[in-house]
Amino acid sequence: MPNSTAATQQATECEAHFVDEDKIRRLQAAMVSDDIIDIVVQAFRALSDPTRVKMIHALSTEELCVCDLARLLGVTESAVSHQLRLLRSQRLVKHRRKGKMIYYTLDDDHIRTLFAQGLEHAKCPQGR
Amino acid sequence: MPNSTAATQQATECEAHFVDEDKIRRLQAAMVSDDIIDIVVQAFRALSDPTRVKMIHALSTEELCVCDLARLLGVTESAVSHQLRLLRSQRLVKHRRKGKMIYYTLDDDHIRTLFAQGLEHAKCPQGR
DNA sequence: CAAACGTCTGAGCAATCGTTCATATGTTAC
DNA sequence: GTAACATATGAACGATTGCTCAGACGTTTG
Known part of the structure; x- marks a missing residue:
């Protein structure tokens, strides 16, 4: 990121006086790489759409064909197919x-646990 | 969903012959409510955008102000503020x-673990 | 009070998303 | 071979997203 003004800390910015660059540099060092961020x-x-989440949920139980999913979710088989392509x-x-x-079927077990975690979050009372 | 043709199963659909409605009904019964799906x-x-994920990551370590986040991520303070509003x-x-x-700061500990789980997924070699 | 600063917010815009429709592909049955 | 069926795919559409810009708000300082 633009760190050209690393040494010359302008006094007209935020708490740029004492903590400033050190803090940002430290945070940048701790930051995960863009590649990893992208995968996350x-x-x-993939889990941020109701249709896909329902599909994942259904598929986490058993193997299903396109028309099963379509009828279960009440959407077109074409729509399901498009989403399946994404997944x-x-x-x-x-x-x-x-x-x-x-x-x-679900391919990745991480996704199963990730989804389960999200579900747990949603079901928890304090979870808004 | 449109289940008006529940009894009259048209033979021109998928494997609608034997398994059919039972399977769909069973899946529908197991389906999570729309309210829960929506929360999930x-x-x-909220975690499906690089800017927000980076914000969450940074905030999972320590308390930060808007301009810290803006400079860390190299985006406008306005943009950060908009995303913070969403969060x-x-x-x-x-x-x-x-x-x-x-x-x-992060409010919800669920999100911290959810994010950690996503990160673990991304870092895992078999995780594409 | 006014000026400066950090943050918030609404409008507007390009980009992306999820769907539908029409059509293509691949498989089975005749 | 042709017809029927399950699925895939491209184009097109409205809806949503994330950003920028201009300005408003709340706080501190003089």
């Missing part, structure tokens, strides 16, 4: 073909 | 005033 963000983003691209679900049907 | 989704959505509205962060400055 994408995992959370597939992030390796959150995997699929296997059986005849005409394609069955989906 | 909103929590994950505040979901009770993920709390603030205290000290003179002109307003210091923010």
